[in-house]
Amino acid sequence: MMDKKRGKQSYVLPDKPRVTAWASMAGKKEAAGPLGATFDETFEDDTLGEKSWERAESKMLEHVVDMALSKAKIFADSVDLFLGGDLLNQIVSAGYTARSLGIPFLGLYGACSTMAESIMLGSMLIDGGFAHNAVCATCSHFSTAERQYRFPLELGSQRTPSAQWTVTGAGATLLTKDTTHPIAVEAATVGSVYDLKQTDANNMGAAMAPAAMMTLKAHLSDMGRKVSDYDLIVTGDLGHVGYDLMKILCEKEGICLDKRYIDCGCEVFDESQDVHAGGSGCGCSACCLNGWLYGRMLSGEVKRMLFMATGALMSPTMSQQGESIPSVAHAVSLEVV
Amino acid sequence: MRTLKQKKTPAQQEYDALVKQVSPKSExxxxxxxxxxxxxxxxxxxxxxxxxxxxxxxxxxxxxxxxxxxxxxxxxxxxxxxxxxxxxxxxxxxxxxxxxxxxxxxxxxxxxxxxxxxxxxxxxxxxFVVAGPVLVYGITASVLYGVIYFIVQMIMGG
Structure with a gap:
């Protein structure tokens, strides 16, 4: 029964569920960033013609799922599962998207780790024989996140230098059993929640870096692998502060992260865009993965990639009550077969 | 933002120091x-x-x-x-x-x-989600100031 489990918290997927199609979408600021050309669609109007930003966010999620399905030339009614979540209270973007799609839905909340969490669960369900295919998607929107977690947009407050900028973007990955496609999910590590008592909600990278290090360490030891077994190790949205901390923390554990380690939060914007410590949000890793990163795998540049999305599991209420920020990171290992 | 009263472990304190060192500071x-x-x-x-x-x-x-x-x-x-x-x-x-x-x-x-x-x-x-606290404590402070002023005047005057 337990023959797919490795070590303490990792799993191998012998059937190697395939990444069949993907799609991404991003806003104006992301389009102007270094990865602008890699998104399937970008948009100028951050309301997407909707009455509110919340509605725009769920429209964006629905649209990336539709795009992924149409690339695979299948209809929503032939998809077994929709796994998704977002940052908003009660994961409404995913819920409302599921309402229009009509695909059986499992809502996930892993904060910004949702992209990795959904791919991990989707591929496990496929590998376990519970589904033939599954669509995994997540999104975030700068304006909805700001009003939920911070201040009104027009308030003239100053952002601290360690603060990150929530990415307006969405990404969807379609996983299937069909082995004709080249990119496979071959292993996964479920992250434990870790907290080094960071309380600054304007320094999420510092809160999440320890969780990312722990998941990476667990993955390597569970799977008996080294950093050099991967061409690319990607974290979700640690940003510049978290990226530096991650490297230091890993070095202390004897894991040397070299040039093959990147962070989506550092890649999605460039320094001239005044985003301080980089990008964040579920959409940050989602729109980087579902275009740019899969593209690099497809072109043969990257053969095996460890994708670790990181999430800070806090809420403004808990922060106001003086609680620290617990964090999690989930890892999926993707390889070209 | 308030911080937790509970004591941090040495590992957590060490991490705090590291975070402080790595995080960019306001100019x-x-x-x-x-x-x-x-x-x-x-x-x-x-x-x-x-x-x-x-x-x-x-x-x-x-x-x-x-x-x-x-x-x-x-x-x-x-x-x-x-x-x-x-x-x-x-x-x-x-x-x-x-x-x-x-x-x-x-x-x-x-x-x-x-x-x-x-x-x-x-x-x-x-x-008033942002300005509310300013109003609450501003008005409270002005009332308190008024009461103190009133008492002081009474004593000094009487």
């Missing part, structure tokens, strides 16, 4: 200069309205201060609505928060933001 001297210049300019503008009220409109002392505040609040609300004030705030920090214009911005911005939730539960309920 305090440059921020001070920006805040001073912008805050000063807003006050100069206030002085200009003051002179205008006094010399052109021939208002009395009370009228002048009301006119000055109203003009500044109007401009702040206008520029908040035009989406300019938040950019000024990002640049100037306390320079545009401390003057009365910052207070107006803190009321107009949530009112704009929560319009979509309706006029009662949105605008009405959320309008």
């Amino acid at each position: 305090v001297p440059w921020s001070l200069v920006k805040a001073f210049v912008v805050g000063g300019l807003i006050c100069c503008l206030g002085q200009a309205f003051n002179d205008l009220g006094e010399k052109v409109f021939m208002l009395d002392k009370k009228g002048v201060s009301a006119f000055t505040s109203m003009a500044l609040i109007f401009l702040s609300a206008l520029f908040t609505g035009l989406g300019v004030y938040d950019k000024l705030g990002q640049f100037a920090g306390a320079g545009s928060i401390v003057p009365i214009t910052g207070f107006a911005n803190s009321i107009v911005s949530p009112a704009m933001e929560f319009k979509r939730e309706g006029f009662v539960l949105g605008v009405g309920a959320k309008m």
